[in-house]
Amino acid sequence: METADGVRPGLEGRIERVVDERLITMHVGGKGVFATPAMIGLMEGASHKAVEGQLPDGHTTVGYEVHVRHLAPAPPGSTVVVTARLTEVKDNKLYFDESAHAKARDRKVRGPKVVSVNPGLKKLALHLADKRKRKKK
Numbered sequence: 001m002e003t004a005d006g007v008r009p010g011l012e013g014r015i016e017r018v019v020d021e022r023l024i025t026m027h028v029g030g031k032g033v034f035a036t037p038a039m040i041g042l043m044e045g046a047s048h049k050a051v052e053g054q055l056p057d058g059h060t061t062v063g064y065e066v067h068v069r070h071l072a073p074a075p076p077g078s079t080v081v082v083t084a085r086l087t088e089v090k091d092n093k094l095y096f097d098e099s100a101h102a103k104a105r106d107r108k109v110r111g112p113k114v115v116s117v118n119p120g121l122k123k124l125a126l127h128l129a130d131k132r133k134r135k136k137k
Contacts, residue, residue, distance in 0.1 A: 006054035007094065011086040013050030015042050016103075019078050034074035034102075039082070040066055043098045046084035051094065061094065072102070079103040 017023065023042075024032035044063040051061060074080055080102055088095040 007051050007086070007089055009086050009088060011050045011054070013046040013048065013084045015046045015049065015082045017042060017080055017082075019074050019076050019080055021076070023080075024076055028073075031076050033076075034078070034080060036068070036070045039070060039080070039100050040068065042080070042082040043068070043084060043096075043100065046082045046098065047086075047094070047096045050084050050086055050096070068098075074102040 019034045023034055023038040025035035025038075026032040040063075043066070044061075047063065048061045055061070080100055082098070082100040084096045084098045086094055087097050
């Protein structure tokens, strides 16, 4: 299958979402943090949004390969911005440069998918939750 003529490098999609209970993982303790699978889902949505207006009727996009690093936590209530820029088109394969970051923070996602088991992460999440509580007082 050939890709539609309008699907060309440079197309961009963007999604902005508040991190709510549907986007968090609780295994880190406290009130939880933005979950990597939720982040990947938003990235797929931003990629689709970039090209959906150029696709032929009856066609859609389906993600089949993801390489990301989730570099920093985003607590519930924070706003996450996800962008996808089409960089290459090969037949029916579309390649995107994607990023996700908490609004007013540095980029938090980029590069290959690497998962590390870090026993200090739960301690960090609890520390951040405690710090937020102290700020509210």
